[in-house]
Amino acid sequence: MKNNRLMLLAATAMPLLFASAGSRAGDAAGHAKDPVEKPPHLQTDAVTTDGSVTVGGQPVPYQAVAGTLVVHAKGWDDSAAPDSEKDRNAGDDGNPTAQASMFYVAYLKKGAKPEDRPITFLFNGGPGSSSVWLHMGAFGPRRVVTADDTHTPMAPYKVVNNAQSLLDASDLVFIDAPGTGFSRIAGKDKEKQFFGVDQDARAFTDFITQFLSHYGRWNSPKFLFGESYGTPRAAVVVNELEQEREVDFNGVILLSQILCFDASGDAPETNPGVDLPYVVALPTYAATAWYHHKLPGQQTDLAHLLTDVERFADTDYAAALQQGAALDPARRDAIAQKLHDYTGLPVDYIRKADLRINVGMFQHELQEDEGKYVGRFDTRFSGPGMDPLSKQAEYDPQSAGISSAYVSAFNDYVRRSLNYGQDKTYKPDIMIEDWDTKHQQPGQSQAQPGPLNVLPDLAAALKYNPRLKVLLNAGYYDLATPFYEGITEMRHLPMSRDLQNNIEYKQYSSGHMVYAHQESLQALHDNVADFIRRASLPQDQPGHPSNGG
Incomplete structure (x- = not known):
């Protein structure tokens, strides 16, 4: 089933985006037709x-x-409301x-007065x-x-x-x-x-x-x-x-x-030339990799880590993405290495992705060696993959875990x-x-x-x-x-x-x-x-x- 608590269909992508966790x-x-609820006029x-x-x-x-x-x-217009059921x-x-x-x-x-009570x-x-x-x-x-x-x-x-x-x-x-x-x-x-x-x-x-x-x-x-x-x-x-x-x-x-x-990171590849989604998702990738102990040289201070990642995302990473195919190969390798340091994903995978990792790819790859992938709504959650050969995650572990x-x-x-x-x-x-x-x-x-x-x-x-x-x-x-x-x-x-x-x-x-x-x-x-x-x-x-x- 699809997660539809956050699911607005954008014109250039189809990020079934929100809600808030269960769906x-x-x-x-x-889609059910409730036989007891077919009011011709709601009350x-x-x-x-x-x-x-x-x-x-x-x-x-x-x-x-x-x-x-x-x-x-x-x-x-309530002054022109129909007078009868037929109308x-x-x-x-x-x-x-x-x-x-x-x-x-x-x-x-x-007992609260309206003017005193928010x-x-x-x-x-x-x-x-x-x-x-x-x-x-x-x-x-x-x-x-x-x-x-x-x-x-x-x-x-x-x-x-x-x-x-x-x-x-x-x-x-x-x-x-x-x-x-x-x-x-x-x-x-x-x-x-x-x-x-x-x-x-x-x-x-x-x-x-x-x-x-x-x-x-x-x-x-x-x-x-x-x-x-x-x-x-x-x-x-x-x-x-x-x-x-x-x-x-x-x-x-x-x-x-x-x-x-x-800025949505769900399908930014359908909107080439707009690299903002990759930039703003990177701090969350880093926090998630930190939580699951996937970072090389694991840091103990999340706040310090995120300060560094945000600075890198806004400067070196954003500038590299903006250059596109004009990016110097040596610089490309350096950015890939830094992304590995901040996400835990393999350098070769990052290179193949052209330095651009969307949300589904990250979910699928972070714990791929364990046969699991992380959640979308809450990356602290992990779940077994439905299809080990799929490119992206098929369901959300947190939604499955708490909605009932x-x-x-x-x-x-x-x-x-x-x-x-x-x-x-x-x-x-x-x-x-x-x-x-x-x-x-x-x-x-x-x-x-x-x-x-x-x-x-x-x-x-x-x-x-x-x-x-x-x-x-x-x-x-x-x-x-x-x-x-x-x-x-x-x-x-x-x-x-x-x-x-x-x-x-x-x-x-x-x-x-x-x-x-x-x-x-x-x-x-x-x-x-x-x-x-x-x-x-x-x-x-x-x-x-x-x-x-």
């Missing part, structure tokens, strides 16, 4: 329960709301009937992923326990009080994208209207503004949290919220970022504890074969085809609201969205240098799902909670990020 169940679930619903979570030794009582809000396709089924070219019921679980601290909207990626991963692995009040870097044993799975829940710092709203989880789509051209970069962002923008009205949260400090494909979604959504809906957000929190798909735990735990939790979904099928991931990659960047008159690049969107949001803060989080062992790729992207945001001060960076000894590693989960919680608290303060108050707090 096996999505293939079958995404809003909600179920409310009470709970409490202990974070930092302090109990946080909350109200949990599991439900759906209905959003419509572009061009919908809804017939359709109206002037008022599109395509709609989505977007499932969410909101955790709202009891609220954070969280989502995973895909496209085609629900938000079960962030919900059950990172910040919800209950967390499923999984093995650190090996396959988690089968059920029964252990679900515990999540001492790293973000409810100590913010109310939380976990959102499932249209068609995923318990979210559903209906109406004429429903896939076309919701399965695309701009269509998807519009649905999330509509959902968030509806939620603010429905729960009276317009005057709360507001944050977006996007993981994997959720990071380009967050960049587009925050700009739309600010410029089209006049809703300023306090901060955007990005986890495992990719905003420019030309997440999906099983959530299916049990949502029905037993949240009292929702007893007669519905939860779709953790769905396969989307025709995702519309065209995107209308700020200032452009129409959407353009090609590899997605939303750096202009995030830059526009920062320029439109120069008080907006951004926190970038990444794992050292993530090959789906290498940590140095995110750093490089941020350094190339098309905006004035002073706005770079609005961006903070945090790295962790984990993979794509940073929170799948216990120590990293604690650090992620602490960093994000601190960011939310500081960015929620009045701008002139000590401790705010603008004041060096």
